Amino acid sequence: HLQDQEGLSEEGKNFFSILPKEKGWMGSYIYNYQGFWASPRTIQGVIACQQQFHAQDSDIIIVTPPKSGTTWLKSLLFALVNRMKYPVFEQNHPLLVKNPHELIPFLEISLYVDGCVPNFASFTSPRLLSTHMPFASLPKSIQDSKTKLVYLCRNPKDTFISLWHFTNNLRLHHKDMHPIEEKLESFCKGVSPYGPFWNHVLDYWKQSIEKPKKVLFLMYEEIKAQPKLQLKRLAEFLECPFSIEEENCGVMDEILRMCSFENLSNLEVNTNGKLSNETENKVFFRKGEVGDWKNYFTREMSEKLNDIIEQKFQESEIKF
Ligand code: A3P
Numbered sequence: 001h002l003q004d005q006e007g008l009s010e011e012g013k014n015f016f017s018i019l020p021k022e023k024g025w026m027g028s029y030i031y032n033y034q035g036f037w038a039s040p041r042t043i044q045g046v047i048a049c050q051q052q053f054h055a056q057d058s059d060i061i062i063v064t065p066p067k068s069g070t071t072w073l074k075s076l077l078f079a080l081v082n083r084m085k086y087p088v089f090e091q092n093h094p095l096l097v098k099n100p101h102e103l104i105p106f107l108e109i110s111l112y113v114d115g116c117v118p119n120f121a122s123f124t125s126p127r128l129l130s131t132h133m134p135f136a137s138l139p140k141s142i143q144d145s146k147t148k149l150v151y152l153c154r155n156p157k158d159t160f161i162s163l164w165h166f167t168n169n170l171r172l173h174h175k176d177m178h179p180i181e182e183k184l185e186s187f188c189k190g191v192s193p194y195g196p197f198w199n200h201v202l203d204y205w206k207q208s209i210e211k212p213k214k215v216l217f218l219m220y221e222e223i224k225a226q227p228k229l230q231l232k233r234l235a236e237f238l239e240c241p242f243s244i245e246e247e248n249c250g251v252m253d254e255i256l257r258m259c260s261f262e263n264l265s266n267l268e269v270n271t272n273g274k275l276s277n278e279t280e281n282k283v284f285f286r287k288g289e290v291g292d293w294k295n296y297f298t299r300e301m302s303e304k305l306n307d308i309i310e311q312k313f314q315e316s317e318i319k320f
Contacts, residue, residue, distance in 0.1 A: 045108035157293035261288030
């Protein structure tokens with residue numbers, strides 16, 4: 001197969017030639033498929049996953065828009081769900097030697113990427129998985145089963161700044177930065193990876209209201225503000241609440257300490273390690289703070305995004 005710069009065969013090129021396209025954040029173009037924007041590689045992973053993945057009722061799937069704190073939530077979820085198998089006070093906890101993305105892989109950009117056929121035999125139950133897919137594009141078996149979805153989003157301004165840094169870092173063959181105004185323009189038009197951002201958030205928020213046993217809606221800022229309360233909520237949602245003894249022994253505090261930005265970002269695996277796709281683990285840890293957007297946004301940029309946020313979220317109870 002002849003491949004173009006996006007790695008597409010002739011057949012792939014024909015498929016993508018009819019989709020709307022815009023300048024990409026990492027590769028040359030992103031395309032609109034089923035109402036969201038993504039690279040050809042990601043869209044192919046989404047399609048493979050939609051065709052092949054069979055959800056089990058016991059599966060737990062983390063869903064996020066990119067740069068919402070996925071790495072943090074993966075660590076918290078892994079530590080929480082596996083706390084009997086891997087007690088958090090022990091020295092050899094997997095989170096101390098593996099990046100959270102290795103422990104909870106992405107469906108479409110890791111397990112089903114590039115035509116891979118995942119082998120789930122090595123997964124224990126419950127299977128812990130993750131995705132950035134919008135609700136409407138989730139494989140049908142995820143929507144129809146009792147699979148639990150843990151959704152996490154973050155203030156759009158911080159999400160944007162985190163995404164801008166991340167994509168600047170990961171762009172191949174580029175040393176320069178994307179002009180921030182240009183990328184904000186794209187973000188505001190909805191043209192960002194898995195965007196429009198608002199549709200992603202609102203669709204899962206609606207699901208969390210309609211099906212509170214299936215979808216838990218979390219926000220990065222809320223976990224930062226009340227980590228213990230949110231961890232407790234997560235445990236209750238997953239039907240593995242903390243016992244009184246655990247609370248008294250400080251298990252929750254220890255999970256939060258182990259999964260803190262400070263602790264994870266300084267581990268050897270996360271300073272010098274790489275994922276199997278060669279991505280350096282350190283790119284997932286930048287500042288880990290709320291409100292870093294203030295260091296980058298002009299008043300004009302802030303007002304522009306405020307107007308959109310107000311308009312898009314006015315009918316919801318989401319307050320960013
Ligand atoms: P910043 O770029 O604002 O620092 P994702 O994991 O979805 O890719 O999101 C990455 C963002 O989460 C980055 O935000 C990163 O620094 C932050 N992050 C990573 N680990 C974290 C942790 N343990 N606690 C809080 N924030 C974390």
